[in-house]
Amino acid sequence: MQLEHAISTGGSRFFDCLWAALVAALLCTGVAGQPALAPATATLSPATVPRSLLASTPEAEYKVGPQDLLEIQVWGQPDMARTVRVNLQGRISLPLIGPIDAVGLTAQQLEKSISDRLGERFLQDPQVTVFIKEFTTLRFTIEGAVNKPGVYPLSGQITLLRALAVAGGQGQLSDMSDVMLFRLAANGERQAMSFDIEKIRNGEVTDPLIANDDLVVVKRSKARAAVKDSLFGDLLQTLNPFSFLR
Numbered sequence: 001m002q003l004e005h006a007i008s009t010g011g012s013r014f015f016d017c018l019w020a021a022l023v024a025a026l027l028c029t030g031v032a033g034q035p036a037l038a039p040a041t042a043t044l045s046p047a048t049v050p051r052s053l054l055a056s057t058p059e060a061e062y063k064v065g066p067q068d069l070l071e072i073q074v075w076g077q078p079d080m081a082r083t084v085r086v087n088l089q090g091r092i093s094l095p096l097i098g099p100i101d102a103v104g105l106t107a108q109q110l111e112k113s114i115s116d117r118l119g120e121r122f123l124q125d126p127q128v129t130v131f132i133k134e135f136t137t138l139r140f141t142i143e144g145a146v147n148k149p150g151v152y153p154l155s156g157q158i159t160l161l162r163a164l165a166v167a168g169g170q171g172q173l174s175d176m177s178d179v180m181l182f183r184l185a186a187n188g189e190r191q192a193m194s195f196d197i198e199k200i201r202n203g204e205v206t207d208p209l210i211a212n213d214d215l216v217v218v219k220r221s222k223a224r225a226a227v228k229d230s231l232f233g234d235l236l237q238t239l240n241p242f243s244f245l246r
Contacts (some may be wrong), residue, residue: 062132064102064110064211065204066090069134072114075127083133096122132156140210142167144218145174159207161200163216170197175221181208182215 049110064070066088074080084092090103097117102110107130118126138154140163147168158166160181170176176197180218185191 062135062138063104063106064132065135065137066103067136068102068132070102070110071131071133073129073131074114074118074123076128077123077126122197130245138165138212140212140214142216144216144217145171145220146218147171152210154210158210160195160210160216161197161207163210164197164218165214173220175219178219180217180219182217183211184213 064086066086068086069083070086070092071083071096072081072092080095082094084094084151086092086102090101091099092102093099095112097114100113100117105113111128111130113237114130115126115128118128134155136153136155139151140154140158141151142163143149146164147170149167152163152166160179164170164179179197181195183191183193193208194207195208200207
């Protein structure tokens with residue numbers, strides 16, 4: 001058994017070394033007579049990404065829908081703080097004022113509606129804050145080299161890193177140095193931004209919030225894809241059936 005383990009371990013190390021050597025050769029000389037692969041394009045610096053896009057939050061213009069989860073606070077009245085879910089009739093119920101319509105209102109509009117009701121009989125100039133903890137009608141899409149591409153609900157504030165985690169993390173042959181985020185701007189045009197995930201993890205670049213209707217695209221690594229599609233990839237596949245190039 002020890003001999004078999006040693007042979008298995010040695011074989012694995014051999015294929016790892018062979019893989020590293022092949023990638024280095026391909027980057028320098030190209031694949032099958034094609035030009036050598038160029039280095040990955042540098043990602044946009046935070047200064048080149050519109051701050052309004054990085055800092056935007058889904059609830060800014062969002063209208064409350066059924067089953068949304070709301071956190072409501074009244075300044076100076078801690079006993080009135082509530083976390084409530086909008087019922088299927090589009091209402092929430094609060095102390096003193098009872099049921100109140102919520103569906104179709106933005107958070108700011110709902111704040112004013114609650115404040116007006118409280119101010120009618122109970123409090124003088126009440127300051128109300130409404131925070132939408134869970135959204136039920138917002139969506140974002142993630143596709144490309146991730147384990148579970150698809151359309152996902154936007155529940156609360158989700159950053160790009162969390163969006164990738166929701167989609168099962170990076171897939172095989174993924175290039176995490178150039179992840180694209182497409183977003184509709186105020187003028188109706190779709191803005192494209194590029195992010196280096198490792199830089200985000202290291203705190204070098206802001207982790208942007210995902211907004212409604214965002215599209216995240218994780219590209220394939222050109223170098224690794226080129227190896228897989230080449231004769232070298234076929235050779236590795238034949239020699240090592242457990243290769244991660246599958």
